[in-house]
Amino acid sequence: MNFFKRAWLNLTAKKGRSILLILVTSAIMLFVLAGLLIRNAADTATNNAKQSVGATVTLSANREAAFKKMRSSTSTSKTSRPKLTTSPVKLSDAAKIAKLNNVASCTATVSTSANATGFDAISTSGSSDSNGGGMKGMGGSTTSSGDIAISGVTSTSATSAFENSSSKITKGRGITTADEGTNNVVIESELAKEDSLKVGDSIKLKATTGTKKTYTLKVVGIYKASSSTSTQQGPGATDPANSVYTSYTFANTVKGAKYKNTADSVTFNVSDPAKVSSVKTAGKALINTSKYSLTTDDSSYQTVKASMANVKSFADKIVWLVAIAGTIILALIVILMIRERRYEIGVLLSLGEARWKIVAQFFTEMVMVLIVSIAIAGAGGKFVGNQLGQQLVSQQTTTATTTSSTSTQQGPGGSGAPGSSGTGSVSAQKQAELDINVSVMDLVELGGFGLAIMFLSIMLASGGILRLQPKKVLID
Amino acid sequence: MLKANDIGYWYDRQENSLFEHVNLEFKSGHSYAIVGQSGSGKTTFLSLLAGLDKPRAGQIELNGEPINQLGLTNYRKSHVAIVFQSYNLFTYMSPLNNLLTAMAVTSSSHKGDKKFAMDMLQTLGITDEQMTKNVQKLSGGQQQRVAIARTMVCDAKLVVADEPTGNLDEENTQYVIEQFQKIAHEQHKCVIIVTHEPDVAAACDYAYRLAKHEFTLEA
Ligand SMILES: Nc1ncnc2c1ncn2[C@@H]1O[C@H](COP(=O)(O)OP(=O)(O)O)[C@@H](O)[C@H]1O
Ligand SMILES: [Mg+2]
Numbered sequence: 001m002n003f004f005k006r007a008w009l010n011l012t013a014k015k016g017r018s019i020l021l022i023l024v025t026s027a028i029m030l031f032v033l034a035g036l037l038i039r040n041a042a043d044t045a046t047n048n049a050k051q052s053v054g055a056t057v058t059l060s061a062n063r064e065a066a067f068k069k070m071r072s073s074t075s076t077s078k079t080s081r082p083k084l085t086t087s088p089v090k091l092s093d094a095a096k097i098a099k100l101n102n103v104a105s106c107t108a109t110v111s112t113s114a115n116a117t118g119f120d121a122i123s124t125s126g127s128s129d130s131n132g133g134g135m136k137g138m139g140g141s142t143t144s145s146g147d148i149a150i151s152g153v154t155s156t157s158a159t160s161a162f163e164n165s166s167s168k169i170t171k172g173r174g175i176t177t178a179d180e181g182t183n184n185v186v187i188e189s190e191l192a193k194e195d196s197l198k199v200g201d202s203i204k205l206k207a208t209t210g211t212k213k214t215y216t217l218k219v220v221g222i223y224k225a226s227s228s229t230s231t232q233q234g235p236g237a238t239d240p241a242n243s244v245y246t247s248y249t250f251a252n253t254v255k256g257a258k259y260k261n262t263a264d265s266v267t268f269n270v271s272d273p274a275k276v277s278s279v280k281t282a283g284k285a286l287i288n289t290s291k292y293s294l295t296t297d298d299s300s301y302q303t304v305k306a307s308m309a310n311v312k313s314f315a316d317k318i319v320w321l322v323a324i325a326g327t328i329i330l331a332l333i334v335i336l337m338i339r340e341r342r343y344e345i346g347v348l349l350s351l352g353e354a355r356w357k358i359v360a361q362f363f364t365e366m367v368m369v370l371i372v373s374i375a376i377a378g379a380g381g382k383f384v385g386n387q388l389g390q391q392l393v394s395q396q397t398t399t400a401t402t403t404s405s406t407s408t409q410q411g412p413g414g415s416g417a418p419g420s421s422g423t424g425s426v427s428a429q430k431q432a433e434l435d436i437n438v439s440v441m442d443l444v445e446l447g448g449f450g451l452a453i454m455f456l457s458i459m460l461a462s463g464g465i466l467r468l469q470p471k472k473v474l475i476d
Numbered sequence: 477m478l479k480a481n482d483i484g485y486w487y488d489r490q491e492n493s494l495f496e497h498v499n500l501e502f503k504s505g506h507s508y509a510i511v512g513q514s515g516s517g518k519t520t521f522l523s524l525l526a527g528l529d530k531p532r533a534g535q536i537e538l539n540g541e542p543i544n545q546l547g548l549t550n551y552r553k554s555h556v557a558i559v560f561q562s563y564n565l566f567t568y569m570s571p572l573n574n575l576l577t578a579m580a581v582t583s584s585s586h587k588g589d590k591k592f593a594m595d596m597l598q599t600l601g602i603t604d605e606q607m608t609k610n611v612q613k614l615s616g617g618q619q620q621r622v623a624i625a626r627t628m629v630c631d632a633k634l635v636v637a638d639e640p641t642g643n644l645d646e647e648n649t650q651y652v653i654e655q656f657q658k659i660a661h662e663q664h665k666c667v668i669i670v671t672h673e674p675d676v677a678a679a680c681d682y683a684y685r686l687a688k689h690e691f692t693l694e695a
Contacts, residue, residue, distance in 0.1 A: 009569050
């Protein structure tokens with residue numbers, strides 16, 4: 001193994017050339033490493049997204065079946081007005097589903113409305129006047145909605161509006177499971193300002209249906225809805241500032257006695273987004289599917305997954321492009337080096353050295369250079385990887401969010417409740433950060449790439465050694 | 477020990493052959509000079525004897541065995557040592573490492589014997605200090621001494637040299653001539669030197685002149 005010693009002596013004697021080789025190789029390794037790091041980080045981000053990005057299954061009334069029923073009843077009894085009857089979700093059903101594997105938590109939503117009594121609801125110009133207070137005098141339809149939209153929830157923090165930060169508690173606290181059975185309420189900051197309401201104050205709401213009773217509620221918190229939420233409101237809904245959160249039990253009370261222990265919908269958070277469809281299948285077996293339906297929403301996960309797949313494929317391209325370019329560059333350098341060292345090669349040949357051992361000497365020299373370069377690249381790789389990764393992610397997320405915001409607008413609850421805003425976009429942005437770190441495995445992988453690059457470039461350049469006539473050492 | 481059997485060589489066409497039907501014999505314990513005008517083909521002939529190229533016609537035999545049957549690489553490794561006009565040492569090594577490398581590559585029976593290599597350098601007037609610094613820091617004469625030492629640490633019974641004194645001054649030339657004669661007469665090797673210097677040729681036991689495509693023994 002004399003070629004090891006020759007390689008070492010050569011590298012240490014020709015320091016200038018060795019340093020140049022190390023610099024070039026380090027640059028190549030740095031880019032390969034950056035690509036590998038981004039690719040691995042994208043994998044990790046996708047896995048993390050599985051755990052942290054919410055995927056949900058929602059139990060609600062089967063509207064499709066209800067519509068069908070309505071149409072068939074219309075055809076038989078033409079006298080009566082068509083009526084859409086949907087059954088509220090029974091909490092006992094929900095409890096069964098909540099016990100399934102992979103269901104992390106569940107939150108019930110009950111939407112209703114009531115009229116502000118003793119304080120003013122925010123009125124937006126025009127349309128909103130036809131509702132609420134204005135309607136009373138006209139003695140109109142019994143199904144008219146009040147001017148305050150009530151979202152009965154299990155806890156505010158579990159609603160999508162709070163989860164994706166489009167709504168935030170600014171004073172006091174949100175609704176929690178501890179508020180079940182109480183008349184505690186969380187109101188919007190605009191409404192609080194308009195009526196000078198503070199945490200601890202009381203407001204009165206009059207039910208528009210059922211008993212038409214008046215309830216006194218205690219303000220326990222004030223939230224601020226970002227303006228984007230308001231764009232989600234359907235026509236005929238009240239101003240978003242008139243949306244209040246209470247415990248779902250209060251909302252049921254307002255709706256009437258028969259709504260006790262029910263909800264408009266119950267949303268289950270699934271711990272592993274990949275298990276969403278199996279939860280749905282298992283859940284369907286537990287409910288009456290003609291009355292209720294289970295819908296899934298794993299769009300946030302899909303968004304992150306898609307954006308990370310883009311980042312990954314780009315990183316793959318970087319790795320291959322740099323690897324190919326690096327091989328060519330190094331092959332050219334080695335070709336030049338072999339030309340410059342043809343006398344040395346000639347002497348070795350004249351001493352009877354096997355050609356493959358001369359090739360092996362060059363390969364060993366390059367591997368020694370590679371080892372130093374990998375150490376250098378390892379030190380600088382985190383920095384370059386971070387820069388490149390940030391750039392890539394910000395591009396990818398922008399494109400991904402534009403697509404998601406158009407596709408995932410329907411939310412549970414349906415009405416003008418603030419809980420119905422899109423889910424995908426904001427949380428995707430939150431998750432799509434690449435955590436770039438250089439691990440030993442990364443360096444091993446880089447070493448594999450480096451060895452392959454060195455091997456290929458030496459193979460490409462070794463023609464010069466294999467063809468060199470030993471006689472050239474005598475006659476030039 | 478070495479015989480040229482009816483060999484001929486040409487580069488492009490046979491009509492322009494440098495020499496043809498050459499029959500020469502070289503014996504152990506003797507020194508031979510090959511002289512002739514520049515461009516006559518001396519170096520080419522030497523490259524055939526050294527196993528660096530194959531003759532176009534005829535064959536070279538080592539102790540009765542054709543050298544291409546031995547394999548040229550194997551022949552160079554075990555049987556022949558070469559001294560060049562421009563020394564051709566490993567420029568990135570010390571004299572000592574040059575010798576150790578040559579010993580490791582060839583089939584020397586002294587592989588790895590540092591003391592043996594140092595003694596040999598010493599014999600050729602290379603000081604301990606010079607042995608371990610880069611070989612390029614030595615003068616031309618010193619470098620050629622290292623090159624001669626290199627042939628001595630290898631076990632090759634045949635030593636060929638192409639203008640070994642071409643780059644040397646009078647004093648070093650004289651020294652190198654003496655060394656080659658010692659190699660032939662004291663170590664009983666076969667020494668073949670291509671030269672255009674009369675002094676060098678005169679010191680050898682035999683001198684062949686290559687002229688008009690033929691070798692003739694000079695008096
Ligand atoms: N590779 C080659 N191709 C063609 N002709 C060559 C080549 N090498 C040497 N020659 C020619 O062969 C002749 C002999 O060269 P050489 O053996 O070096 O002569 P000498 O050593 O006697 O000066 C010269 O005329 C030279 O130009
Ligand atoms: Mg010549």
